[in-house]
Amino acid sequence: MCELLRPSVEKPWLQFFDDEAVNAAMPHDTIYRQLRINNEHNRADAALNYFGRKISYGKLLNEADKCAGAFAAAGVKKGDIVAAATVTIPEMVYALYGLNKIGAAPLILDPRTSAAGAIDFVKQTGAKIFIVIDLYYEALKDALIQSGIEKIIVISADTSLPVSIKVLKQLKMPAPKIECNETVTTWERFSSTGIGVETETAEYGENDLAAVTLTGGTTGAPKGVMLSNDGFNAIAFDFKHCGVSYTRGQRFLNIIPMFSSYGIVSSLHMPLSLGLEVVVIPKFDPDKVGRYVKKYRPEHTLLVPAHYEKLMNSKELANGFDLSFFRTAGSGGDTMNAGLEAKLNSFLESRGCRYPLSQGYGMSEVSSAASCCCNGNFKSLSVGYPLLTTTIGIFAPGTTDELDYDEEGEICISGPSVMLGYLNNPVETEKVIKRHPDGSMWVHSGDIGRMDSDGFVYIKGRIKRMITLFNGHKIFPTHIESVLGKHPLVKSCAVVGVNDTDHAQGQLTLAFVETDSLEIEKCMALKKELYEMCRQELEGPAKPYDIQFVDSMPHTGMGKIDYLKLAEDYNNENKNETEAV
Numbered sequence: 016m017c018e019l020l021r022p023s024v025e026k027p028w029l030q031f032f033d034d035e036a037v038n039a040a041m042p043h044d045t046i047y048r049q050l051r052i053n054n055e056h057n058r059a060d061a062a063l064n065y066f067g068r069k070i071s072y073g074k075l076l077n078e079a080d081k082c083a084g085a086f087a088a089a090g091v092k093k094g095d096i097v098a099a100a101t102v103t104i105p106e107m108v109y110a111l112y113g114l115n116k117i118g119a120a121p122l123i124l125d126p127r128t129s130a131a132g133a134i135d136f137v138k139q140t141g142a143k144i145f146i147v148i149d150l151y152y153e154a155l156k157d158a159l160i161q162s163g164i165e166k167i168i169v170i171s172a173d174t175s176l177p178v179s180i181k182v183l184k185q186l187k188m189p190a191p192k193i194e195c196n197e198t199v200t201t202w203e204r205f206s207s208t209g210i211g212v213e214t215e216t217a218e219y220g221e222n223d224l225a226a227v228t229l230t231g232g233t234t235g236a237p238k239g240v241m242l243s244n245d246g247f248n249a250i251a252f253d254f255k256h257c258g259v260s261y262t263r264g265q266r267f268l269n270i271i272p273m274f275s276s277y278g279i280v281s282s283l284h285m286p287l288s289l290g291l292e293v294v295v296i297p298k299f300d301p302d303k304v305g306r307y308v309k310k311y312r313p314e315h316t317l318l319v320p321a322h323y324e325k326l327m328n329s330k331e332l333a334n335g336f337d338l339s340f341f342r343t344a345g346s347g348g349d350t351m352n353a354g355l356e357a358k359l360n361s362f363l364e365s366r367g368c369r370y371p372l373s374q375g376y377g378m379s380e381v382s383s384a385a386s387c388c389c390n391g392n393f394k395s396l397s398v399g400y401p402l403l404t405t406t407i408g409i410f411a412p413g414t415t416d417e418l419d420y421d422e423e424g425e426i427c428i429s430g431p432s433v434m435l436g437y438l439n440n441p442v443e444t445e446k447v448i449k450r451h452p453d454g455s456m457w458v459h460s461g462d463i464g465r466m467d468s469d470g471f472v473y474i475k476g477r478i479k480r481m482i483t484l485f486n487g488h489k490i491f492p493t494h495i496e497s498v499l500g501k502h503p504l505v506k507s508c509a510v511v512g513v514n515d516t517d518h519a520q521g522q523l524t525l526a527f528v529e530t531d532s533l534e535i536e537k538c539m540a541l542k543k544e545l546y547e548m549c550r551q552e553l554e555g556p557a558k559p560y561d562i563q564f565v566d567s568m569p570h571t572g573m574g575k576i577d578y579l580k581l582a583e584d585y586n587n588e589n590k591n592e593t594e595a596v
């Protein structure tokens with residue numbers, strides 16, 4: 016009797032790729048070499064658009080070479096790590112590729128990180144050089160000097176600004192004065208030391224490190240995610256062959272910071288490898304997303320669902336503003352409920368968009384992306400089908416036993432985009448990356464979902480977001496959010512588990528709803544309507560214990576709804592009220 020083939024072996028999703036894509040060979044190369052090979056003959060094309068200033072591919076490659084020389088002159092060697100705390104600005108893009116040219120790699124931190132957190136990662140990496148953006152220099156300076164860092168390089172978001180904007184900006188908010196000495200220098204002084212320095216381009220090596228980014232840290236201390244050259248290049252290769260019409264010169268709006276895997280891989284290296292013009296927004300304000308889209312008219316972008324909510328309600332796009340220039344409106348990084356999905360796709364269709372939202376799924380541990388919907392290959396509430404070099408399987412949680420189509424289990428991911436591991440943390444690495452009986456390595460995502468017979472993946476919820484009631488009943492918040500999100504007055508909603516003070520164990524389901532300011536009577540009427548929707552569409556235990564209205568949702572630095580903060584704030588407030596009584 017023939018053994019039943021499982022979805023990860025049958026790979027039904029390959030039906031969405033043409034023969035040329037399926038037979039294409041992924042390049043095994045460094046990210047610096049791929050940037051150069053793909054753009055060397057188009058050096059005049061715009062690579063970066065920084066507040067309207069166009070930085071060409073020729074300039075980008077030259078600056079990367081100069082950076083390589085400066086780092087080499089400072090003693091950086093193949094295998095070394097240079098730490099940085101900065102947002103996405105041209106100078107850090109130069110540093111990324113310059114370091115890669117000589118076989119070194121950056122560890123990029125959120126500049127808002129604490130001094131103690133920054134020093135912890137410096138110690139973990141053995142970094143001797145630290146790049147810091149000027150606005151956070153004073154907050155980190157003393158700790159960095161005391162840590163024994165040999166060189167502090169201060170960069171500024173002002174350096175590459177158009178002259179007119181720089182002058183106005185300096186008048187309103189002058190840049191901090193940096194006193195240079197043997198330890199502290201500015202980016203301009205440092206990079207100039209690379210002029211005329213010849214450096215050899217490092218050869219490709221399997222499992223060579225290209226960059227270290229951080230996990231969100233919502234479930235514990237942030238961990239360093241080690242990304243390889245293959246991980247970066249696999250994502251670029253996948254999007255090149257996914258069927259989307261990426262054409263040299265098209266614009267890609269990049270709002271995700273490069274201290275995240277999504278920002279540095281999917282929103283930076285991928286479009287640069289394909290010759291696109293990347294619009295760099297160093298400090299993204301979600302309330303201005305409509306302004307950015309109207310100003311730059313990007314053909315491609317990657318946003319989280321909360322950003323699309325802002326886009327849909329922005330005044331800049333009122334009165335039927337045409338969005339037909341959108342070729343891929345990518346969405347990832349957070350789950351999307353049915354109500355929001357329907358509203359957004361209706362909005363995009365009414366504004367002339369050819370395709371619905373290109374929803375996707377991934378995680379930092381697989382270099383950002385694992386699946387997506389492309390070119391109208393779309394199913395409601397699906398996060399798409401696996402990318403070309405990626406294999407996705409659904410496994411019984413806690414095992415290596417693969418399940419069949421439409422059976423729910425843990426979503427696991429395999430392929431060249433899988434991280435090298437967590438920085439100096441083998442214990443946590445082994446919890447996430449597991450070797451299966453066939454010898455292949457899989458990332459166990461911690462997400463529950465299923466795959467249909469066409470290869471489309473559906474997310475039911477995060478195992479860690481799952482709410483367990485006092486009686487052991489399991490509830491996935493996305494199910495409730497899908498119901499609440501259908502109401503036209505609900506702009507955003509989030510369901511979390513909060514302490515059940517009436518029982519010794521378990522949680523209660525609490526729904527937070529963001530809506531326009533309403534009078535108390537109208538709020539009560541809306542709450543009644545929402546409860547009735549839940550009564551009709553949800554099983555009894557899944558109905559929320561309470562619905563509370565908020566002016567706006569708290570968000571993480573990545574733009575995701577901060578579910579942890581919602582739950583913590585409620586639990587703390589409820590605890591204080593109980594103690595007062």
